[in-house]
Amino acid sequence: MNSAEAYITGSCIIRDHGIWLNGALLWEADRGMDLQEWLRAGYDRFSGQYPKFHKMDALSKLGWLAAEVLLKHAPVQALPPEAVGMVLSNRSGSLDTDIRYYATVKDIASPALFVYTLPNIVMGEICIRHGFKGENTFFVSENFDPTLMSTYPVQLLATTPLQACLCGWVEVMGEDYEVALFLTEKMPRGQALPLTATALQDIYQNTK
Amino acid sequence: MEQLMADLKKQIIEQLNLQEVTPESIGNDEPLFKEGLGLDSIDALELIVLLQQHYNIRIANPEQGPEIFYSIRSMAEFIVAQQTAKA
Numbered sequence: 001m002n003s004a005e006a007y008i009t010g011s012c013i014i015r016d017h018g019i020w021l022n023g024a025l026l027w028e029a030d031r032g033m034d035l036q037e038w039l040r041a042g043y044d045r046f047s048g049q050y051p052k053f054h055k056m057d058a059l060s061k062l063g064w065l066a067a068e069v070l071l072k073h074a075p076v077q078a079l080p081p082e083a084v085g086m087v088l089s090n091r092s093g094s095l096d097t098d099i100r101y102y103a104t105v106k107d108i109a110s111p112a113l114f115v116y117t118l119p120n121i122v123m124g125e126i127c128i129r130h131g132f133k134g135e136n137t138f139f140v141s142e143n144f145d146p147t148l149m150s151t152y153p154v155q156l157l158a159t160t161p162l163q164a165c166l167c168g169w170v171e172v173m174g175e176d177y178e179v180a181l182f183l184t185e186k187m188p189r190g191q192a193l194p195l196t197a198t199a200l201q202d203i204y205q206n207t208k
Numbered sequence: 209m210e211q212l213m214a215d216l217k218k219q220i221i222e223q224l225n226l227q228e229v230t231p232e233s234i235g236n237d238e239p240l241f242k243e244g245l246g247l248d249s250i251d252a253l254e255l256i257v258l259l260q261q262h263y264n265i266r267i268a269n270p271e272q273g274p275e276i277f278y279s280i281r282s283m284a285e286f287i288v289a290q291q292t293a294k295a
Contacts (some may be wrong), residue, residue: 040227054227055250108260111253112225 006157006165006184007192008199012070013207014062014179019046020207021069022191035175039065046072050129057097057116058177060125063088063170066181067126074183076164077130083163085134086123087152090171093119093140122170134162144169144180146200154195157186169204180204212284220280223258224251236281244279252277259283265290 013020017038018028029041039061043053047068053061071077076084094117101113115121120138127133135156139148153165168181182203184195193199217231220240229245238244241252255277259265265287267273276286 051226051228051246054225108257111250111257115250 006154006186006195007188008182008195008203009185009189009192010070010074010183011203011207012066012179012181013204014066014177015208018208019066019069023203023207026069035172035177052125055112056125057094057100057113057121058172059090059094059096059119059170060116060122062172062177062179063122063181064125064129066170066179067130067166070166070181070183071130075189076183076185079163081131081133082161083134084130084132085153085156085160085162085165086126086132086136087139087149087156087165087167088120088123088136088170089139089141089145089149090119090169091140091142092171092173094121096173126166134165135160144204146197146204149182150195150197150200153184157184163187180207209284209288212287213280216280216283216287219258219262220245220255223254234280237279240277240279241274255283259287263287263290 011020011022017031017033019026019042027042027045029038033041035058039058042065043061046065047053053064056064097113097116101110101117104110104113119140120136123136123138127136137152141148149167149169153167156162156165164183164185166181167184169178170181171178180203182200185192213236214231217234220226220234221229221231224247226245234245241247252273256267259267267276276282
């Protein structure tokens with residue numbers, strides 16, 4: 001089901017130490033930084049005043065930062081909390097944090113790391129920040145799957161109380177990472193595109 | 209006691225990854241949870257780990273937690289009492 005039953009109203013791509021909002025390069029930092037340094041610089045530039053960010057694992061920081069940028073000027077905050085949902089996916093689940101947590105088990109297991117040993121925690125962090133309470137689902141797949149990321153949100157927006165749905169890809173393993181976060185909505189707004197696999201793939205591939 | 213409280217502040221900042229907090233900004237008597245530093249339940253578990261790692265102290269009775277972790281001073285007093293008892 002790839003039809004214009006929903007719309008892409010915004011996108012945020014994070015890769016190669018750069019952040020693109022709706023296709024335009026917003027910020028690019030020194031590629032010599034390691035991922036944690038870059039995430040801190042991104043937080044300082046686009047947010048601040050949210051100390052819990054520093055306690056998150058890299059997966060949550062990436063998704064949280066993308067949502068921070070994407071939703072800054074999006075009117076979804078005005079929707080009822082139950083009307084905003086999320087469908088995310090990645091390749092490595094929470095393996096990056098699982099490995100770090102496992103390393104602590106030999107000594108004293110870290111509770112702060114343990115709470116991030118599920119990939120869907122990134123959605124929880126975004127929901128807490130923005131007050132969303134709508135349905136959410138996390139998939140694990142080998143690559144970004146534009147068909148899944150179009151058909152599933154279209155179905156959610158058509159058959160549930162959701163009026164907006166964040167969807168996309170949030171992947172991290174060591175220093176390798178990539179985020180493609182899309183805001184999809186029931187009603188068109190601004191430069192909205194029909195939510196189709198082709199449109200998602202086009203934004204994912206050609207934003208760099 | 210003053211040195212112990214200063215050490216605890218540094219250790220808490222490191223253990224709990226409080227990157228926007230300085231040791232000077234933590235009062236010896238201010239509550240660590242809810243108000244003050246605004247720590248949460250996961251932070252409480254990390255404080256238990258901190259006591260084990262840095263001071264080799266295990267909390268036998270979890271119900272003592274709120275009292276022990278009320279403030280920097282209450283933590284320091286608990287550590288001193290435990291060390292004295294062991295000596």
